[in-house]
Amino acid sequence: ENPPVPVFEMSDVASDADEPVALTFAAAASEPTALVMTVDDALERCGDPGIFVWRWFFLLGSFWIWSGAASLHIVFTTDVPKVPGCIHVDDCPLARRDASAVLEFELSSSAIGASQSALFVGYIVGNAFFGKLSDAKGRRAALLLSTSMFCVACLLIAFAQSALMFASSVWLLGFTIGGVGLVSFVLAAEFWAPRTRSLLGAIWHQFFSVGIMLLALLSHVLDTRGLSWRGIPLVIGVSGIWMVVVSTCCHESPRWLCSNGNTAQAMEVLHLVADYSGQTLPASAEMKVTAAKDASAAGSIGHMCRTMPTAKTTARVAAAWFLVGFAYYGISMDAANLGPSLPVSVFLSGLIEVPFNFAAQPILSRGRRWGTAGFFLVTGVCCCLTAVSWIPEWLELALAVTGKGASQGAFCAVYFLAAELFPTSHRNLGMGLASLCARIASTVAPFVVLLAEIWKPMPLVVFGTAAFLALCVVLPLRETSSSPLCDSIEEYERTEADHEGAFRRFEDTEHETELQTGSARE
Numbered sequence: 001e002n003p004p005v006p007v008f009e010m011s012d013v014a015s016d017a018d019e020p021v022a023l024t025f026a027a028a029a030s031e032p033t034a035l036v037m038t039v040d041d042a043l044e045r046c047g048d049p050g051i052f053v054w055r056w057f058f059l060l061g062s063f064w065i066w067s068g069a070a071s072l073h074i075v076f077t078t079d080v081p082k083v084p085g086c087i088h089v090d091d092c093p094l095a096r097r098d099a100s101a102v103l104e105f106e107l108s109s110s111a112i113g114a115s116q117s118a119l120f121v122g123y124i125v126g127n128a129f130f131g132k133l134s135d136a137k138g139r140r141a142a143l144l145l146s147t148s149m150f151c152v153a154c155l156l157i158a159f160a161q162s163a164l165m166f167a168s169s170v171w172l173l174g175f176t177i178g179g180v181g182l183v184s185f186v187l188a189a190e191f192w193a194p195r196t197r198s199l200l201g202a203i204w205h206q207f208f209s210v211g212i213m214l215l216a217l218l219s220h221v222l223d224t225r226g227l228s229w230r231g232i233p234l235v236i237g238v239s240g241i242w243m244v245v246v247s248t249c250c251h252e253s254p255r256w257l258c259s260n261g262n263t264a265q266a267m268e269v270l271h272l273v274a275d276y277s278g279q280t281l282p283a284s285a286e287m288k289v290t291a292a293k294d295a296s297a298a299g300s301i302g303h304m305c306r307t308m309p310t311a312k313t314t315a316r317v318a319a320a321w322f323l324v325g326f327a328y329y330g331i332s333m334d335a336a337n338l339g340p341s342l343p344v345s346v347f348l349s350g351l352i353e354v355p356f357n358f359a360a361q362p363i364l365s366r367g368r369r370w371g372t373a374g375f376f377l378v379t380g381v382c383c384c385l386t387a388v389s390w391i392p393e394w395l396e397l398a399l400a401v402t403g404k405g406a407s408q409g410a411f412c413a414v415y416f417l418a419a420e421l422f423p424t425s426h427r428n429l430g431m432g433l434a435s436l437c438a439r440i441a442s443t444v445a446p447f448v449v450l451l452a453e454i455w456k457p458m459p460l461v462v463f464g465t466a467a468f469l470a471l472c473v474v475l476p477l478r479e480t481s482s483s484p485l486c487d488s489i490e491e492y493e494r495t496e497a498d499h500e501g502a503f504r505r506f507e508d509t510e511h512e513t514e515l516q517t518g519s520a521r522e
Contacts, residue, residue: 042270043193049200050277053191057200059246061207063147063184066240067177068211069218070154072346073236074119074170076219077101077157077229078112079342100229105163115167117443119174124439126178131432133179138260139187140252146179147243154237158230173233178439180243182431189419190253190427191273197416197481202361205412209357212350220343259488306489309496313421314430316473318437320372320414323470325438327379327463328407330445331400334452334459349404356405360412368420368481369474372413376471378406383464387457400460407467420480423492 049057078101102112126146134142153176156169185204192200215232222231257266332349356375364371382403386396414434422430451458478496486492 043191043273044195045274049192049196050273052273052276053196053200055276056191056250057188057204060184060188060250061204062246063180063243064204064207065211065214066150066236066243067181068208068350069215069236070150070173070177070211071119072212072215073232074116075346076215076232076342078107078115101160101166104229105166107163111163111167115163115170116446118167118171119177120439120443122171122174122176123178123442124436126175127182127432127435127439128178129175130179130183131429131435134183134186135256135426135429138252139183139190139256140247140250142179143183143187143250144244144247146176146183147240147247150176150180151237151240151244154233154240158234158237178435182435185415186419186427186431187250187253190255197420199361199365201416201419202357202359202364202412205357205360205408205415206354209350209353209408212353213347216343216347216350219346223343255485307493307497310493313477313496314433316477317414317418317421317430317434319473320470320477321418321434322437322441323466323473324376324407324410324414326441326445326448327383327466327470328404328411329442330448330459330463330466331379331383331404331407333446333449334400334463352401352405353408356409357412360409363409364413364416365481367479368413368416369477369479372410372417372474373471375406375410375413376467376474379403379410380464380467380471382406383460383467386460403460403464407463410467410470414474417474417477417480420485421478423486423489426489426492 043053101107101115105111107115130142130146133145150173153169153173157166157173160166160169188204189197189201218232218235222228251269251272252265254266254269257269360371360375363374382399385391386399386403391399418431418434419427445463448462449459451462486495
């Protein structure tokens with residue numbers, strides 16, 4: 001006789017309870033207890049990371065190759081080539097003026113700085129815009145729009161006919177990079193179960209490093225063949241059509257669908273994930289996904305600061321991103337002379353990040369908070385030690401390189417923290433806020449590099465001090481490794497309130513222990 005088949009029925013969990021997004025299974029009559037499965041549990045049941053997760057991991061991760069190349073293309077397009085007798089624009093042979101936008105548009109030093117800043121300013125605006133858009137309209141729609149605009153912006157740069165058009169197109173490119181990088185990461189990460197987030201996240205950041213190295217190789221090929229600077233944005237824009245094609249085929253995040261009440265489509269996606277992995281989930285008609293009552297609203301930053309614990313967490317994450325962005329971009333600019341030429345320097349700066357990205361996985365799997373703090377500690381120590389006057393030049397270079405790599409590891413770590421701390425209903429908005437802070441810091445870092453004219457080690461000392469400050473900021477944050485993601489703002493508030501209470505009890509216990517120790521000594 002066949003065993004009784006479990007009956008899956010619609011759960012009537014009250015919305016007032018503000019339960020997280022969950023798949024509720026009602027057991028058969030012979031099994032009186034009910035099993036509640038969250039989206040994370042469903043992904044684990046699908047054999048995470050299964051074929052579906054790996055496929056879209058590489059497809060969406062490839063977007064960061066274009067993001068990495070586009071982020072640093074401005075370094076090459078505004079670089080003045082070292083042509084004999086080409087010190088000033090009027091001295092350059094006409095045949096070589098197309099080797100750089102600086103020569104072709106006769107840009108002054110201030111115009112070069114404005115063009116480079118335009119990219120980061122556009123990135124800031126793009127993060128905020130696409131973060132809000134993806135939470136309101138969906139990850140897939142925001143990704144399709146940002147990738148389409150990315151290709152258009154690259155082509156506008158390639159065919160720019162004036163300095164104003166060039167700078168405006170660079171701003172637009174930065175605007176789209178902010179959307180492509182943010183939304184592609186969030187969409188992919190929302191398919192990851194807690195057990196594999198650290199592994200996938202560490203590998204994910206390698207795509208950006210690969211993009212930097214490919215950009216250096218592209219620049220070298222174009223330069224050796226005597227081709228125009230316009231070839232760089234042209235190649236990036238035309239090849240970027242791949243991202244548009246992938247965006248039209250990708251699936252919407254089941255977490256976002258659940259948070260917005262579209263349970264039927266969310267179940268279709270989860271069943272597809274299971275089918276790709278050779279696993280099974282109960283029939284969607286016999287299953288219900290319960291969502292918090294306010295999850296359908298896109299929300300605002302104010303919603304994430306309604307209580308003191310969530311306000312503190314949001315502020316700490318934003319501060320950590322500001323400091324890591326300040327240190328990472330500052331060290332990158334200060335370490336631009338690692339090789340004998342610009343392509344070699346950029347290639348090495350991307351290559352240095354690879355081992356630290358791989359090291360992030362085993363380190364962060366042992367704990368997000370302490371792993372992040374460890375990267376900041378290494379960054380701070382290495383940068384500050386470069387100020388020691390008696391160390392040899394090779395050791396100073398090694399310390400600077402190690403600090404650069406550790407800052408990349410810290411950047412990888414804060415991505416984990418932000419994505420896992422913020423709730424699904426506000427995750428893209430929170431990630432947009434965090435990335436906004438990092439980009440604001442990136443606009444400040446170049447001015448700090450100028451302090452080297454006063455004292456050569458001063459920029460690295462400043463960046464190392466920023467890393468130590470970030471270390472103090474992340475330590476009070478909640479540990480998120482192997483923990484389920486918060487889906488609603490209410491769950492976020494409850495979780496942070498519980499952590500705040502536990503943190504205070506830990507501090508009180510330490511204080512009482514110190515008092516008892518002091519009394520015993522007396």
